[in-house]
Amino acid sequence: MAILLVFFLTIITTVSAIPTTAPAKSDSFTPPDNYLLDCGSSSQTTLPDRRIFSSDSTSSQYLKYGGREIAIVDQSADVPLPIYKSAKVFDAEATYSFHITNTGWHWVRLHFFPIRNNEFKLQQTKFTVVAADSLVLLHEYGPKEMEMQEYLMNVTSERLNLRFSANKDSPAFINAIEVVSAPDMLITDNSDALFPVGQKVDGMTKYSFQKMYRLNVGGPTIGPGNDTLGRTWNSDEKFLKSAAMAKNVSIAPSVVTYLEGGSPLIAPPTVYASLMEMGASDTIAPNFNITWEFDLDHAYPHLVRLHFCDIISKSLNELYFNVYVGGKIAISALDLSTVANGLAVAYYKDVFVKANMVSKPFLVQVGPLNEPMGTKNAILNGLEILRMNNLVNSLDGEFGADGRSTYGPSRGTVAAVGFAMMFGAFAGLGAMAVKWQKRPQDWQKKNSFSSWLLPLHAGDASYTQSSKTSLGSKKSAFHSSTMGLGRYLSFSELQDATKNWDSNSVVGVGGFGNVYFGVLDDGTKVAVKRGNPQSEQGINEFQTELQMLSKLRHRHLVSLIGYCDENSEMILVYEYMEHGPLRDHLYGKNLPTLSWNQRLEICIGAARGLHYLHTGAATAIIHRDVKTTNILLDENFIAKMADFGLSKDVGMGEAHVSTAVKGSFGYLDPEYFRKQQLTDKSDVYSFGVVLLEVLCARAAINPSLPREQVNLAEWALQWKRRGLLDKIIDPSLVDQIKPESLNTFAEAAEKCLSEYGVDRPTMGDVLWNLEYALQLQDQGKTEDGGSGLALANGAPLAPTVDNRPVITQAQGNQNSAQVQIIEEHSGTAMLAQFANLNGR
Known part of the structure; x- marks a missing residue:
């Protein structure tokens, strides 16, 4: 019995000695590939978190480089980590090549610090880095201070190459490189779209990602040594829009648990053990959001990962709140105790944000639910924002590794087109009228705004004349009596009206493109729908909308003010609806x-x-x-x-x-x-x-x-x-x-x-x-003599004016009523209702 007691006490002592932040053994991850290089160093380097970086001095193992091998070392540099005290500099193209044991997700972390030296001005350098021969990581990059660029790539081949391309008279350099395997569960193949709500986005594993922000909300910075996957989680303080509207709460990380199938590999317990909640959540009716602001590039789609853990509620189904991403609702009435199946349980949500829905500044917000039940509060524990590669497989800049541009032409073509545009501008103006007369027979089939707009007016003499004059006129006020397209607006007018298509002016997004708020030069407020030429769906919807609105006019239908078809643009201009x-x-x-x-x-x-x-x-x-x-x-x-x-x-x-x-x-x-x-x-x-x-x-x-x-x-x-x-x-x-x-x-x-x-x-x-x-609803006013409606068996009868049915419609001040004649189309329906009035 004594032996059993000693054995039991030994187990208790051993368990209590385990740090509370350490994940369970089943949740640990040993990366099959774990390459850590201290570039330019002559010996291996050990970091404070005990990670060991090998020297790349024996460059033949990883580095393929035909130029002069240059290593720069400054042991006196004021840097937090020793890997930034040395660097490898290249005056020609150089490639680091790594053997991949297990294909799949890999971290690629590139460390830069422009060390001062007598030969190179690294603060002024510009170079390009391409991974796997096709993914642009950095384009014309020139770090001015210490930086770490982190990427997550799905590697599908046995070797991963990192190519550094120096520009003319501008060398490339690198201080340290990490290529480390990541668990497959880190990014799944589907995600929820921000808009439309409920839509799933597949194929996420085909993208590559760049970390833009990773925040431990409500808590201090977490270094790589306290994260199983070597990640850094920064404090959220500098991104918080109003610190007075939020307060932080934290508990012991050991309290945090994970859902079945969940894991600390997604985020460590220390992230879920702290949060920001509403600063005045104990007021009777709090009516504000906690807001974080970020600077994102709207040329790329993004993945936003939100981390939640309800460590403040005392009982289940007590906390309901809304989550907003980019000014749109991402999660409505979130009840963590239901989705996480308990309290203090880690839960995360991925939201895919299209490039055209990225605004500046980009906001992430949480706010209370306007419901009588539950606590009026809102929380957020952690936040990650990852940039996704664009259409030409680039995470930096409009050009792909093959020179293709996101706007269509290649790099060489862009330069040639620029010269041709300068040379041909004057000739083009003179040839435009001739081109109109000699247009090809299939011009109507072209995939442009004009191609589907113009045929609608075939045979309309007033349109044909106006179209010709509009080619040389900035403001052509053509009005079609049959189609009602209204005013022709030039592209420059609409550009001015929308402040050069300012992203802050976007009031709507759809398959066609963006809708911008604008003010015309005569002071008219308008909504400007600018079509995306790459969207077949958008072109079809534009055509349908034009055909419909050109023949419809009604007080309760949004009116079309005009259009623009310059440079194959697809733009329709509507009356602006103030309250959205x-x-x-x-x-x-x-x-x-x-x-x-x-x-x-x-x-x-x-x-x-x-x-x-x-x-x-x-x-x-x-x-x-x-x-x-x-x-x-x-x-x-x-x-x-x-x-x-x-x-x-x-x-x-x-x-x-x-x-x-x-x-x-x-x-x-x-x-x-x-x-x-x-x-x-x-x-x-x-x-x-x-x-x-x-x-x-x-x-x-x-x-x-x-x-x-x-x-x-x-x-x-x-x-x-x-x-x-x-x-x-x-x-x-x-x-x-x-x-x-x-x-x-x-x-x-x-x-x-x-x-x-x-x-x-x-x-x-x-x-x-x-x-x-x-x-x-207005019956009480009627009984007081407000509108004089006759009552039959306690039910109000619809009054008549000249034997036509009318209704009483309260407008503005509810103490006064205005009698309006109902549209003639509803008369039949009303008579049918009168016949069955007693059945209500």
């Missing part, structure tokens, strides 16, 4: 909440726009992408339908259009998805989802919620059928909305979401129901 998408006013942006009356009026406006599309145009038009981001609000909160890139004409007598399924996840008509037959009832279904978004102020699809709550339509209808819909509506509406108005509104949404299109109402019917819900 409806969704921004419902959730995710911390904007002032909309009243119930405002929401009803917005829904009525959108319904009028859709009703006009279905019945008021020459041929019925199905929008096909009805959602809260495509309902825009002007300065008076008047709703207008936008984005007709997916719209379809339905010919006279046609009940449907057979077409490939397109639309937005969460709004898609299930019958359309099954049969691939598009009808106007598909828009009705999508509008039903919009009505629930307006009512509940949450996303149509939210993958972070429990399974039964992910799909808003299914979840809300379950509560509606149980008679408990009022329990899940936007909390700000609880004391505003009258039960009769809520019931009418909810019934309209439920009918819109019927499984089969034949059971759904028309948009005219939906419109009347919404107008009726607004009357019911």
